[in-house]
Amino acid sequence: MQNEHVMQPSGSPFASKPARERVGLVVDGSNAAQAVQTIVAAEKVGVRQIWMTQSPLNPDTLSILAAAAIPTTSIRLGTAIIPTYPRHPLTMALQALAINDLAPGRLRLGIGPSHRPTIEGMYGIPVVKPLEHLREYVEIVRAGLWQGKIEHQGNFFHVNATLPRTAEIPILISTLRVGAFQLAGEIADGALPWLCPVPYLLKTAIPALRQSAARHGRSAPPVVAHVLVAMSDDRQAALSATRKQIERYGKLPFYANMFADAGFPVGPGGVMSEDLINSLVISGTPDAIVARFNELLSSGLDELLVLQVPVKDAASERAQLAQLIGQL
Template identity: 75%
Template structure:
């Protein structure tokens, strides 16, 4: 039987104030597992320091892809943004995270969140009540198991009593859209993962709430990893059209529609996003213009950037050029 060992907290838990290349990560499409692994390998070769992947409903399993990628890479950090909590018991999530940590010590950043009611209730059949309360319990269980090796939790949603074979201080980040989620992230998480939030909304609402909540708990504010869309094109009309096509479904999701309204960009009754909202979410232009915008965002108070490629004309070559741009920051 293996003894429990306590490992040091990895230095990557909060990457703030470091070189720009360390603070900008690339989103990798996980629709085909083998291609995702190859993209991660190529991103590391291009100098990218962090990749992120989203667990989409019924898509290949993200943490399994990370395990495969871990065996073919040596330094690139692997972040989930996010893995939905409802379909996975927290002990199962902890076991998967521990396996990846064994394969790639210090390289996993585990981003989790409740996802959306149409998916969790309409597809999986879960009852989604008070998702932030559910997420709070989930994070408490993961922290206890992974960081301390012992879980003694009796709550509204989970009753879990277990000893893990060893600890692994894997950063646990949470999804954030509205003020309540940013507050929760500041109180208990190792990072906030907003998705499709306009930058002014993050700076005026999300970041202040995050920092205030952390201060009230006597904690150092966790990093805010801002999600930005990037199109490697100077054709503004084509960029707007491609971006709208890629993200149009989010305007129909209530959680996002409410956040867009909070940010001053209400969507139409049918979920259609305005051109102003699209423009607020996507960065495009020349290599120099994109790098300059990255610099401005990182200087504005945002800790890191999570970069989602927007395919305009040639998806493969545009992804390659974006990875190279990030790797050369």
């Protein structure tokens, strides 16, 4: 499964990196101790990047990554994503700084506004102009981490603080629709799309990001594309497991709108079509999965963020997937 040179037609600087450096594994954070064990095990089998999301009622992701930073030495630690509304940007910057102290240069901080049903329904925080809020949030976090000093008087935040030291931690943002990709091109160090069909990324989203970056005199930041992987050669079982795992996303307005933009409108009640499910999940033999990874990395995607879809034996399949990524 060795694959040291994947060509990419876009001319991206990521094209020269080995595939193993461009494929990261999503780690479940529902149990903090188990998550740390999974990260340690992933590093041992050669995985170079893990990602964790902050689900609404899971243990705190940044705390888990701080714990995982100590028993590991080189694996990169990424968040995809930490919701912005429940956490003050100065607090976010200080938490990121703590992880950088423990694991210098290994954290990539992915943040985003999350969704109205969660932020308004669970936290009771109004979601107003989420992209403008995210722009301001990134500005504050970057000032704190990269310059060590925040003097911000904005529409959403008023922050004045001097941090004890700087840390140029990459700040990535969640991206679904064109406006978010344009914002990533303008201000972020990476884009984190979640459940976006690959044709939509290649034909619509990535061009919008690159055009925005060019307009603002920046190099285009990497797109870390989310892909689902079922370690099974039973395609129907993989599709069934995928639907069960992600069906709730069709009911979330931000995702429903993105799916419509991508040509896969959801049905009544947010039901996702068979074509959409089929487009989102990779399955098959290990060799077939590796071949698909290579195709995606050659197509114009900078990196992959791989989420396991368990089919029969979650623990065994998770170990197989980690080993597969570690051997790319």
